[in-house]
Amino acid sequence: MTKTVIFWRHGQTDFNVAGRFQGQSDVPLNDLGRAQAAETAQNLQHLHPELIVSSDLSRAAETADHLAELLDLEPVRDARLRETAFGDWEGSTRAEVAENWAEELAAWAAGADMSPPGGESRSQSGQRVAEAIVDLVYTTDAETIAIVAHGAVLRGAAEILLGLTGSGRLAVLGNCGHGEFGFTGENWVLRSWGTRPAR
Secondary structure, three states, X not given: OOEEEEEEEOOOEHHHHHOEOOOOXXXXXXXXXHHHHHHHHHHHHHHOOOEEEEXXXXXXXXXXXXXXXXXXXXXXXXXXXXXXXXXXHOOOEHHHHHHHHHHHHHHHHOOXXXXXXXXXXXXXXXXHHHHHHHHHHHOOOOOEEEEEEOHHHHHHHHHHHHOOOOOOOOOOOOOOOEEEEEEOOOOEEEEEEEEOOOO
């Protein structure tokens, strides 16, 4: 069994532009994000995924819909693919978070596996998404699967599946950036990472 799994981050949102923690807040794509999604869908359709699964948050769901429409597929929504929950930090910029949680923010920025107040850690969210992806791969006959989700959890899941120790070994995908994995039934092979639209 060899399968292709595409990891695709959603397009740009206004929170991305402002540098705000989005987490599981349901922030929609902005106009550029929609254009990125449409452009990237055109580039990805040649891979012919037979299954498209996205986070149920609208920025990922709308991104997935662009590819699903081109391929005449019904996308699947899966809440397990949501972004890391940033708890009390959601909606704030780093500068705003630093006003109340300077030490916690510094530890998080340095790569510590800590949970923001009311949120979840990198390892918790990465493991959640990695388990969801493994489950999807084993429970579908599709040979090519597109996973449409969020920057932090896609990186975290990728590092777990590749057996990379510690966080931050891979870069976070840019808006509408994508990577491609091969899964042999035993091993995950990274074929590409960080491909992004021309805009």
